[in-house]
Amino acid sequence: MESIRSSINGFDAYENAWDILSRHFWSVIGFNLVWFAGSVAVIFLLFLLTVAAFKSWTAFCLLTFLLFLVFAPLWEGANILKYGNGSQSGTSATGLPVVRIVLARLLLLLFVVPAYLLFILPGIYLHCRFSLYLPLLVCSPKLSPMASLAKSWSITRSRFIALYTLWIVVVVSKPICLLPFGLGFLLERPVCGLAKNHMCSSCSNRPRDGPD
Numbered sequence: 001m002e003s004i005r006s007s008i009n010g011f012d013a014y015e016n017a018w019d020i021l022s023r024h025f026w027s028v029i030g031f032n033l034v035w036f037a038g039s040v041a042v043i044f045l046l047f048l049l050t051v052a053a054f055k056s057w058t059a060f061c062l063l064t065f066l067l068f069l070v071f072a073p074l075w076e077g078a079n080i081l082k083y084g085n086g087s088q089s090g091t092s093a094t095g096l097p098v099v100r101i102v103l104a105r106l107l108l109l110l111f112v113v114p115a116y117l118l119f120i121l122p123g124i125y126l127h128c129r130f131s132l133y134l135p136l137l138v139c140s141p142k143l144s145p146m147a148s149l150a151k152s153w154s155i156t157r158s159r160f161i162a163l164y165t166l167w168i169v170v171v172v173s174k175p176i177c178l179l180p181f182g183l184g185f186l187l188e189r190p191v192c193g194l195a196k197n198h199m200c201s202s203c204s205n206r207p208r209d210g211p212d
Contacts (some may be wrong), residue, residue: 008202010166010195017194020083021187023185031082032186036077039185073105073134074098075185076193080138083190084197096135102131104145111149128163129156134193135200155203166199 008016022029043064050060077096108130116123132155135146143151156163170192177184 007162008198009162010164010169010199013166013195013198014169014191015193016198020194021191027153028079028083028190032075032079035078035189036183039071039075042071048147050135069109070102070105072189073101075112076196077094077101077134077138078133079190079193079199084135084138084194090158097141098149100137100145101134102132104137104148105178107145107149108133124164124167125160128167129153130159131163132156132196132200132203135197138197139200153181155200159203162202163199166195 044062044068045062050056050063072097081096108127109132112123112127115126130149130152133145134150134153136151137143137145140148173184173188173192177188
C-alpha cells in the first residue's frame with residue numbers, strides 16, 4: 001500500500017478510501033453484499049419477533065437502531081481488515097476482534113451519548129477524538145477496548161479540525177446511503193472504515209508535538 005502523507009484531513013482520507021474502492025470495486029461490492037444480506041436477514045428476524053409476533057413497531061425500531069450501533073463498526077472493521085493496512089501487514093491472520101470491537105463501541109457510546117445530550121459541541125469533540133479506536137483495534141491484536149479509546153485520544157491530539165472534517169463527511173453520507181433501500185451502505189461502509197484507517201495512519205505517523 002502506498003505511503004500515507006504525514007498530515008491529512010477527513011476529506012483527504014475519504015478520497016484515499018475511494019481510490020482503494022475504485023481499484024477493488026467488484027471485490028468490495030461482493031464482500032459488502034454479504035454483510036448487507038446478513039444485516040437484512042437479522043432485521044427481518046427482528047421484524048418477525050417484534051412486529052409479526054407482538055405487533056410492536058416501537059420494539060422493532062428500537063432494536064434495529066441498537067443493532068445498527070453495534071453492527072456498524074463490525075462491518076467497517078471487516079473492510080479495514082480486508083482492504084486496509086492490516087491486509088498488507090499480516091495482521092489479518094488474527095481475524096476480526098468482534099468482542100473487543102463491540103465492547104469498545106459500548107464504551108464509546110457511554111462517553112459520547114451523554115455529551116451529545118448535554119450539549120452538541122462536546123459530543124462532537126469527544127466523538128472525533130475517540131473515532132480512531134476501530135482501526136487501532138483491527139490492526140493491534142493485543143490492544144484492549146479501553147486502551148484503544150485512550151490511544152485514539154492520544155494520537156488525535158491537536159488534530160480536532162482534521163477529524164471534524166471526517167465527522168462531517170460521515171454524517172452527510174448516512175442519509176444518502178439509505179436510498180435506494182439502503183444499498184448505499186455497500187459503498188459507504190467500506191469507504192467510512194478505510195477513511196478512518198487512513199486517518200489513523202496519518203495521526204500515528206506524524207511527528208510528536210509534545211508530551212501526551
